[in-house]
Amino acid sequence: GAVVSQHPSRVICKSGTSVKIECRSLDFQATTMFWYRQFPKKSLMLMATSNEGSKATYEQGVEKDKFLINHASLTLSTLTVTSAHPEDSSFYICSARDSVQGTYEQYFGPGTRLTVT
Amino acid sequence: GDSVTQMEGPVTLSEEAFLTINCTYTATGYPSLFWYVQYPGEGLQLLLKATKADDKGSNKGFEATYRKETTSFHLEKGSVQVSDSAVYFCALRGDLAGNNRKLIWGLGTSLAVNP
Numbered sequence: 001g002a003v004v005s006q007h008p009s010r011v012i013c014k015s016g017t018s019v020k021i022e023c024r025s026l027d028f029q030a031t032t033m034f035w036y037r038q039f040p041k042k043s044l045m046l047m048a049t050s051n052e053g054s055k056a057t058y059e060q061g062v063e064k065d066k067f068l069i070n071h072a073s074l075t076l077s078t079l080t081v082t083s084a085h086p087e088d089s090s091f092y093i094c095s096a097r098d099s100v101q102g103t104y105e106q107y108f109g110p111g112t113r114l115t116v117t
Numbered sequence: 118g119d120s121v122t123q124m125e126g127p128v129t130l131s132e133e134a135f136l137t138i139n140c141t142y143t144a145t146g147y148p149s150l151f152w153y154v155q156y157p158g159e160g161l162q163l164l165l166k167a168t169k170a171d172d173k174g175s176n177k178g179f180e181a182t183y184r185k186e187t188t189s190f191h192l193e194k195g196s197v198q199v200s201d202s203a204v205y206f207c208a209l210r211g212d213l214a215g216n217n218r219k220l221i222w223g224l225g226t227s228l229a230v231n232p
Contacts, residue, residue, distance in 0.1 A: 004160075034219070043206065043224040044161075093160065104210065104218050108153075110160035 002028050004096050006109035013084055013116055020080045021112045023094030029074040030096035034106065035067070038091040050077045084116040119144040123207045123223035130197055130230050138192040138226045140181075140207035148209040150174075150183055150190040151220070155204045164192075164205070197230045204228070 003026040013019050023033055031052045036044040048058045048069050056069035066088075068080040077096075081088055091113050095106040124139040142148065152164040152174070165174030167183035167190065174181050179194045190207060207223040 006160075043222045046219060049219070095161075105163070106220060108161040 002096075002098060002105075002107040004094065004107045004109040006092075006094055006112050008112060009110060010113045011115070013114070015085055015116055016083055018080055018082045019084055019114060020078055021092055021094075021114075023077045023079070023096065023109055025075045025096040025098075025107070028096070028098045028107075030077075030098060031074060032097045033071060033077040034095045034097075035069060035077075035079050036093040036095070038093055038111070044093065047079075081114065084114070086116045089114055089116045119148065119209060119211055119221045121207050121209055121221050121223040123205075123226055125224070126204075126227040128226060128228045130228070132199055132230055132232050133196045134230075136192070136194040136197045136201075136228070138205055138207075138228070140190045140192065140223060142188050142190065142207075142209050142221075144188075144209055144211055144221075146212045147185075148211050150181070151208040151210070152179070152181055152190070152192050153206040153208060155206065155225075157203065161206070197228070199230045199232050202228055202230045 005024045007022045033050040035047045038044050047062045048056045050056045050069045050071040052071045058064045071077040091111050093111045095108045097106050120143045122141050149168045151166045153161045154164045155161050165176040167174040170185035172183045181190050181192045204225045204227045206225045208220045
């Protein structure tokens with residue numbers, strides 16, 4: 001089955017530093033990847049949609065200069081949280097859509113727990 | 118716009134009890150409907166889906182029927198196990214092109230099954 005990996009699974013950083021999270025589709029090509037944020041006991045909040053080779057589309061209220069997304073290849077998208085603050089602590093999840101099958105099925109990564117101290 | 122409403126949790130059941138998690142939706146056209154499951158410490162997994170009215174999705178003993186007349190997609194399982202303890206998310210994807218066909222999510226329902 002389609003597998004999506006995320007790295008790192010957990011990261012702790014100091015306030016003011018930047019953190020990069022990688023999302024990879026391991027056995028399929030993904031022209032579109034999605035980045036979500038999940039708060040404790042809350043649903044998923046879509047942050048942005050990342051299309052390979054073009055600029056990401058951010059949801060309303062998400063700061064694009066703070067959450068930098070790069071989708072440079074069909075198997076890799078990265079989310080960089082710049083100048084992180086404690087309120088950015090959260091669980092970040094990516095998903096990738098199989099572009100070859102054309103089913104619009106999304107496959108999810110295991111998530112990255114970010115803690116900003 | 119499109120939306121999904123699912124029952125609030127947490128839901129606590131004893132092993133072998135019957136499970137229902139309600140999900141209703143608002144959407145134009147003919148959306149596809151999904152149930153995802155998130156086990157503790159793991160990522161989201163697609164549990165089942167239905168793409169048109171009256172379709173029944175099923176997997177691992179779970180079932181949900183796409184009811185257009187009641188705009189519902191309730192999740193059911195006849196006999197839950199401890200291993201079913203997880204958070205369950207109902208979601209829809211619109212049938213209209215554009216907007217990257219985003220998934221619209223419910224808030225999630227936490228299920229705890231006691232032995």
